Amino acid sequence: MQNHLLSIIEDLSLVRKNSPLVHNITNYVVMNNTANALLAVGASPIMAHAIEEVEEMITISGALVINIGTLSEPWILAMEKAVAKAVKLSKPIVLDPVGAGASQLRNSTIRRILDAGSPSIIRGNASEILSTLSSSGKTKGVDATDSSESAIETAQTLSRVTKGVVVVSGATDYIIQNEAIHKTSNGDPMMTKVTGLGCTASALCGAFAAVQNDHLRAATSAMAVMGIAGEMAKTKSTGPGSFQVHFLDALYEMKEDDIRKFYKET
Amino acid sequence: MQNHLLSIIEDLSLVRKNSPLVHNITNYVVMNNTANALLAVGASPIMAHAIEEVEEMITISGALVINIGTLSEPWILAMEKAVAKAVKLSKPIVLDPVGAGASQLRNSTIRRILDAGSPSIIRGNASEILSTLSSSGKTKGVDATDSSESAIETAQTLSRVTKGVVVVSGATDYIIQNEAIHKTSNGDPMMTKVTGLGCTASALCGAFAAVQNDHLRAATSAMAVMGIAGEMAKTKSTGPGSFQVHFLDALYEMKEDDIRKFYKET
Amino acid sequence: MQNHLLSIIEDLSLVRKNSPLVHNITNYVVMNNTANALLAVGASPIMAHAIEEVEEMITISGALVINIGTLSEPWILAMEKAVAKAVKLSKPIVLDPVGAGASQLRNSTIRRILDAGSPSIIRGNASEILSTLSSSGKTKGVDATDSSESAIETAQTLSRVTKGVVVVSGATDYIIQNEAIHKTSNGDPMMTKVTGLGCTASALCGAFAAVQNDHLRAATSAMAVMGIAGEMAKTKSTGPGSFQVHFLDALYEMKEDDIRKFYKET
Numbered sequence: 001m002q003n004h005l006l007s008i009i010e011d012l013s014l015v016r017k018n019s020p021l022v023h024n025i026t027n028y029v030v031m032n033n034t035a036n037a038l039l040a041v042g043a044s045p046i047m048a049h050a051i052e053e054v055e056e057m058i059t060i061s062g063a064l065v066i067n068i069g070t071l072s073e074p075w076i077l078a079m080e081k082a083v084a085k086a087v088k089l090s091k092p093i094v095l096d097p098v099g100a101g102a103s104q105l106r107n108s109t110i111r112r113i114l115d116a117g118s119p120s121i122i123r124g125n126a127s128e129i130l131s132t133l134s135s136s137g138k139t140k141g142v143d144a145t146d147s148s149e150s151a152i153e154t155a156q157t158l159s160r161v162t163k164g165v166v167v168v169s170g171a172t173d174y175i176i177q178n179e180a181i182h183k184t185s186n187g188d189p190m191m192t193k194v195t196g197l198g199c200t201a202s203a204l205c206g207a208f209a210a211v212q213n214d215h216l217r218a219a220t221s222a223m224a225v226m227g228i229a230g231e232m233a234k235t236k237s238t239g240p241g242s243f244q245v246h247f248l249d250a251l252y253e254m255k256e257d258d259i260r261k262f263y264k265e266t
Numbered sequence: 267m268q269n270h271l272l273s274i275i276e277d278l279s280l281v282r283k284n285s286p287l288v289h290n291i292t293n294y295v296v297m298n299n300t301a302n303a304l305l306a307v308g309a310s311p312i313m314a315h316a317i318e319e320v321e322e323m324i325t326i327s328g329a330l331v332i333n334i335g336t337l338s339e340p341w342i343l344a345m346e347k348a349v350a351k352a353v354k355l356s357k358p359i360v361l362d363p364v365g366a367g368a369s370q371l372r373n374s375t376i377r378r379i380l381d382a383g384s385p386s387i388i389r390g391n392a393s394e395i396l397s398t399l400s401s402s403g404k405t406k407g408v409d410a411t412d413s414s415e416s417a418i419e420t421a422q423t424l425s426r427v428t429k430g431v432v433v434v435s436g437a438t439d440y441i442i443q444n445e446a447i448h449k450t451s452n453g454d455p456m457m458t459k460v461t462g463l464g465c466t467a468s469a470l471c472g473a474f475a476a477v478q479n480d481h482l483r484a485a486t487s488a489m490a491v492m493g494i495a496g497e498m499a500k501t502k503s504t505g506p507g508s509f510q511v512h513f514l515d516a517l518y519e520m521k522e523d524d525i526r527k528f529y530k531e532t
Numbered sequence: 533m534q535n536h537l538l539s540i541i542e543d544l545s546l547v548r549k550n551s552p553l554v555h556n557i558t559n560y561v562v563m564n565n566t567a568n569a570l571l572a573v574g575a576s577p578i579m580a581h582a583i584e585e586v587e588e589m590i591t592i593s594g595a596l597v598i599n600i601g602t603l604s605e606p607w608i609l610a611m612e613k614a615v616a617k618a619v620k621l622s623k624p625i626v627l628d629p630v631g632a633g634a635s636q637l638r639n640s641t642i643r644r645i646l647d648a649g650s651p652s653i654i655r656g657n658a659s660e661i662l663s664t665l666s667s668s669g670k671t672k673g674v675d676a677t678d679s680s681e682s683a684i685e686t687a688q689t690l691s692r693v694t695k696g697v698v699v700v701s702g703a704t705d706y707i708i709q710n711e712a713i714h715k716t717s718n719g720d721p722m723m724t725k726v727t728g729l730g731c732t733a734s735a736l737c738g739a740f741a742a743v744q745n746d747h748l749r750a751a752t753s754a755m756a757v758m759g760i761a762g763e764m765a766k767t768k769s770t771g772p773g774s775f776q777v778h779f780l781d782a783l784y785e786m787k788e789d790d791i792r793k794f795y796k797e798t
Contacts, residue, residue: 029297029313031561035727040772045727046631047561050604053635060634072316072340074604099312102326103319193518195301195311239515240306249771252725295563295579338582338606365578368592369585459784461567461577506572507780 004182004220005263009256011212011221016042020062020210024203025049025079027069027098030196033244034067037200040251041225043207049075054082062210064091065203066119068109069098076109080116087117092209092218095119096202101131110135114162120215122158123167123202126151133158148174152181165215167205169198173223177216184220185264186227193240194247201226228262229254270448270486271529275522277478277487282308286328286476290469291315291345293335293364296462299510303466306517307491309473315341320348328476330357331469332385334375335364342375346382353383358475358484361385362468367397376401380428386481388424389433389468392417399424414440418447431481433471435464439489441482448486451530452493459506460513467492494528495520536714536752537795541788543744543753548574552594552742556735557581557611559601559630562728565776569732572783573757575739581607586614594742596623597735598651600641601630608641612648619649624741624750627651628734633663642667646694652747654690655699655734658683665690680706684713697747699737701730705755707748714752717796718759725772726779733758760794761786 022038023046024031035045048057051074058064064086066079086093097110113119114136122132126148133154138161148170155166155176168174175182191197204222212218232250237243250258288304289312290297301311314323317340324330330352332345352359363376379385380402388398392414399420404427414436421432421442434440441448457463470488478484498516503509516524554570555578556563567577580589583606590596596618598611618625629642645651646668654664658680665686670693680702687698687708700706707714723729736754744750764782769775782790 027313028294028560029301032298032564032727035561036772036776039725039727046634047559047602048631048635049602050637053603053637056635056637070313070315071319099314102312103314103322105316105319105322193305195298195305237515239518240302241511241514241518244302244514245511245773245777248773248776249769252771252773293579294560295567298564336579336581337585365580368578369580369588371582371585371588459571461564461571503781505781505784506568507777507784510568510780511777 003265004224005260007217008221008224008263009259011208011218012225012254014211015207018211019044020207021046021060022063022065022203022206022210023048023057023061024065025054025075025082026065026067026199029069030199033196034200034203036248037251038203038207040248041204041207049078051078051081054078055085058082058085058089058091061091063094063206065094065206066113067096067098067199067202068106069199071105071109076112080112083113083116092120092206092215093117094121094123094202094206094209096199097122097124097128097132098199100124100128100135107131107135111137118162119164120209121165121167121205121219122162123169123205125169129158129166129168130154136161148172152176165219167219167223169201175216175220175223180216182216182220183265184224184227186224186231186262188230188234190234190237190240190243191230194244224263225254228259231262232258269531270490271526273483274487274490274529275525277474277484278491278520280477281473284477285310286473287312287326288329288331288469288472288476289314289323289327290331291320291341291348292331292333292465295335296465299462300466300469302514303517304469304473306514307470307473315344317344317347320344321351324348324351324355324357327357329360329472331360331472332379333362333364333465333468334372335465337371337375342378346378349379349382358386358472358481359383360387360389360468360472360475362465363388363390363394363398364465366390366394366401373397373401377403384428385430386475387431387433387471387485388428389435389471391435395424395432395434396420402427414438418442431485433485433489435467441486441489443482446482448482449531450486450490450493452490452497452528454496454500456500456503456506456509457496460510490529491520494525497528498524535797536756537792539749540753540756540795541791543740543750544757544786546743547739550743551576552739553578553592554595554597554735554738554742555580555589555593556597557586557607557614558597558599558731561601562731565728566731566735568780569783570735570739572780573736573739581610583610583613586610587617590614590617590621590623593623595626595738597626597738598645599628599630599731599734600638601731603637603641608644612644615645615648624652624738624747625649626653626655626734626738626741628731629654629656629660629664630731632656632660632667639663639667643669650694651696652741653697653699653737653751654694655701655737657701661690661698661700662686668693680704684708697751699751699755701733707752707755709748712748714748715797716752716756716759718756718794719762720766722766722769722772722775723762726776756795757786760791763794764790
């Protein structure tokens, strides 16, 4: 495995320089944080879910991020339409299968989204990635797993199904495309005590994929920047409230020196 | 009245040890805060409102929290279905009748929810508790009241109607079940300057009821923890913005010593 | 142009004294911030979008704020109904045409809202104000423009169409009613790195219009208070996360001396 330090630095710089518009159809809980994280890292958020306007929003955006955290049928229809349009326009699509496996609705929605178009990047924890593969209808007999390590094989299978990148988040993040496996090990346990940081990671994957055509690299850079911001935030925080504040500041302030200081591949 | 110090310490410890899943069907304004408060106190939030999946979510959760802050018909239908399922599974139900009395829709929704199943705990301010009793259709001729003290009798009547606990929030919180009256007097006026801290209190009642079968005790512990976190936050805050941050930190950091230091029953 | 220092001080004091109820039908992304900003400045937020209850909510409120940031048809119908009721009750209406011009849905919604009733105050950036005028159907052949200066003429035309105040936000804010042009130049570039501060400005316009019948003056005071709070927050912030926290604190803490110290008309 190669060291990704220089590409992370370069990709963050590309996001800040190009300030890509990222169209999010995401859940109610995290919308505010996601928008703020995209602004802090240097991108521009759009949040729009009406079926009447999602196609126009994709057209002006650099990437589409679909997050199934708080579903209902009108939103699912808009997601399908947005994905189909993004495919047509060759815009990168990120799927965050929040809570995959927790309900039939989530599983069937994942299936519908995958049928509408293959995501460039799917990001979830081990359990969500597993359920996403099951929901794809393209495989059978997957065994449940919970550690990100043991989900590597599942992610590789899912990557072959979607012909895209699959990110398994955890203490170590695995960023996978077919046989290629990138790893980043930044971050802090406090990140699990703030709601929606997984969703933020997916949104950042969208921002980076909007400016970096190599989506394996884009996702790797995005996950590293997330983790580094988490470690920067941790040094100033006394709990999840202050962590959230300093995390946004860190995304905004992060300099090449910070990346060099905090980045660790394994 | 007994002193609840030891049970508060024990119940907070139970929440942190068991990390109960709390299913919230709540309002758009507070979803993020509620999720973060549940995480900070040691519980795990689920936010899901689609009628297709609420029953599955209840099944895996330790408690259900219904909050009527931003209603619409599809959400009300999901609330009814979720409540009925929670009753069937004997999971504790918390109702937060936000803005009860402000519109016919809110009153009729409260009636529909009470008809679907009796909440284990109802938490609101004096005016909301009064309107909830009126909306229940089980009583007539209630006189309006605004101080939490004067709502005690109303709360006792409502408790007899629902056969559950009723919490009247205010400078002093009254936690009532039939003839039993618990009081907690922690908190700070700054809590009224941050949106959704009442909703957070209701969500915490859900987390505590998920691990403490004595719901009168669970609600008392939850309200005390809210108030103590508020006082801890106040010492570090210069306004409602920083208060909100330190409040989450306090929920996360709160130790037995903090409870002993800040807790006051009256 | 006159100096507005004394009227700003007086109007902020009126908001705090009267604590007006402000009814918001706004977007999901900013609801929490908007509610918190209204509380911090001394007003009281209501968020309600169900068509069944918006009329009752207007009836008890001092102002209505309509924000089209995350639209869907049920919300648009509620907006129309709320605006019509506010007109009937002579309550001030603020329109924030978020993303005007970005989709046909937004443009047609603006048209429908303007048809339902003329806003007392419209607040947007130069591009949104231009698209709002185009969408009104009352003019033709408007040239695109992006700086707030060059939008002055557009805003004057829009003001004549709506017979209300039009605010063009930017580094300098122009508050316009027919021929009258007020200017405020407070604020900080960091405000563009926090989502929803434009929406907050519109909500504050609502709070100020609820207590100050001269809506040109009300909007001028609201925009000045926004900008001053931004400058106060900037002195304590290291990034957009901490800025957001200190901004709410500043709205809450702001004293006459702060207004005298920071206010600059041009």
